[in-house]
Amino acid sequence: MRYMMSYDLMETVRNANQWLGATALSMASYPAYAAVPNPMLSWVAAWGQVTERSFERMVAKPDWGIHDTTLADGRDHLVEIDTVVEKPFGDLIHFRVTDRPEQPRKVLVVAPMSGHYATLLRSTVKSLIENCEVYVTDWHNARDIPVSAGKFDVEDYTLYLVDFMRELGPECHVVAVCQPAPLTLAATAYLAAEEPKAQPSSLTLIGGPVDPDATPTDVTDFGHRVTMGQLEQTMIQRVGFKYKGVGRAVYPGLLQLSSFMSMNMERHSKAFSDQIMRVCRGEATDHDAHNRFYDEYLAVMDMPAEFYLSTVERVFKNREIAKNEFTVEGKHVDIGKITDVAVKTVEGAKDDISAPGQCIAALDLCTGLPDSKKASHVEPDAGHYGIFAGRAWRNNIRPLVIEFMDANARDKPTRGTKPVRTAAK
Template identity: 40%
Template sequence: MLYKAYEIQRSMLNAGSAMASMTADMLADPRNPWASFGGTQMMASALEVFAHAAAPRGKPAFGIKIIHVDGTPHAVNETVEIQQAFGNLRKFTHEGLPADAPRLLIVAPMSGHYATLLRGTVERMLERCVVYITDWADAKYVPLHEGRFDLDEYIDYIIGYLEHIGPGAHMMAVCQPSVPALAATGVMAVREHPCRPVTLTMMGGPIDTRESPTAVNDHAITKPFVWFKHNVITTVPANYPGAGRQVYPGFVQLASFMSMNLGSHMNAHYGLFKHLVQGDGESADATKTFYDEYRAVCDMTAEFYLQTVDVVFQQHLLPKGELVHRGILVDLAAIKDTAILCIEGERDDISGIGQTKAALKVTPNLPEKLKKYHLAPEVGHYGIFNGSRWRTTIAPVVEGWIRSNSAARKLSVVA
């Protein structure tokens, strides 16, 4: 009933959004004799804010057409390298990259938003690297006959993508995928897989949520596992290709995120209203662009969501050395030559300080010279991988780590 009720509400809001947008345009039209009056402008702005907030949103495009490197523009080439039921592997490159440019796999979070949330991450790393990214599917569009998708499949997808990219690749995991990315590295290390990553960068990831627990962590442990199963899992309705599939809906995740910082979101929309009244279109567009991406949400399979709650947030199996993949214990002690960089934000309210850094503790056989920790001052969760501080202070750390360890790996292979 939850999904059906949401669909009814969404249909009503879609109609309301269209009406509000049309009315706002009429009120603001210069041919309207009342358009110049302050009351009319305020009403038009209020209707535009409502129309934008209630508008339907599908999957955004990456839309990276041109990239500037050292002041020189280059056309970006985007291709789909692998197509699979629960996610595609996308590749970004440009003609300004040298033939030996590092190849970087960015593992996007499967946490209710599309991979395009990392558009800024891709854009910045594309300056010096050939970038691949996991473009996860919206579970409501995956037919039931495609089977299930849980943490085991997630790890298998990562390994498969690294195999496709080939030996010598680097990997970056943003937030939630830090756990499966580290696990995949451990699985590949045990096998001495030639395609195991040269470096693994983890940013704001919940490796060990017992460290500096946040409100998100508290929510996951204060309720029993069965509560999540009975209260946030629902069935995809018949009007989607994935009809009948059990999912954790994206709209529930969005509501959770919005409620965590409700005051900030209300102030942002009030700011949008003031910008519209003042005719500050540039500032208004910036707010709209952010929320266009933020409100574009997708569903996760129930089995993946529930397993993540259980394994990552409640039982902490990976840092305790008890995580099992395909019936075999994941041995992080086998990681001996993948250089690990852990990045955290000082003001991160999703993954607390120390949760990502824990990866350096649970890899005992990795030499200290292959471990690095970076705490970004005055940076929140989103700012770790997007925005000005990401571009100017955090990305250079990642680039330097990739560059130095690429050279070290080449030297060791030659030796």
């Protein structure tokens, strides 16, 4: 019960801060004060505006904001998001470009379940829909999933990916971004053993901890310093009475956000103080650089407790995938079974979360894959975020990934296109 109370207390604190911001903004903006100009009132109003917006974003799922795209024909085409497979903990969605023939290049982007929504990959998706049929794993916020839906750990995550790959067929190209890289590799190996004809054409792993100990970072050091009992006692709470998932054990998004921000507290503090001054001077806009970044960064989701704990224990502490000892439902998932799926790794030389060496370890695990189907790339000046978004991704990495996909594309089956399905599997 105390874990539910602490969860509700965090929500109360967030709600109170949002209210304080709104109150400061409304009080300091009272029209009569305009008769006596005072820079302090302007600052208080600016503080209130920034504070209200920041705390409000923490419980709101961001919109994809991809409503149209300009194609090679010079025309703007509408983009519609269809649900292809619907499941309790996450959906497979398709970004369908209207009035455009189906593209031969089908891409599944596996988004991380690491505290932020799949919308964190917005720029990645936008860059791919120009000439690809893009599908994305859209994970749900655990606070909104009833306890009756059951558990969700690393094995369940892997089986979800297996189902999504099976749905899209062997002509699909899979791109796993960051945290899901090792589990996507395991899902591919699972298919290789159980249903070889359903394997994807290629697998691109971007900045993921396949072997966390290959190049230790602060993230991997933390995983070794704390015990599983300490993690469960300090990080896990139960969803409070406000949400559908009441009683579900989770790693709360607000707790994750405090950890994220504590890693660079000085930088975040300066960013917010600078934004307050910009608002005060009338230089800020609704979609300026600060708001674009923090609207996404502050939007956090609760993670199922069993997924978080099993990730730390099995991927980071025990290194089951790095040692090729991972099992799903009692079956050993042998990564050496991958013999017909081209695998490429992408790393950032300045990545301080999943440092160079952690992801490329996947190629050594693919013992059954010929060297001609293996590739790797290290982007010289890119950090963790830069290898899947921003200039480095658009100008350098994306062209290489597309070229890799085309070089390893399978012939599309002659079967008809599957209809869109929205029923849960």
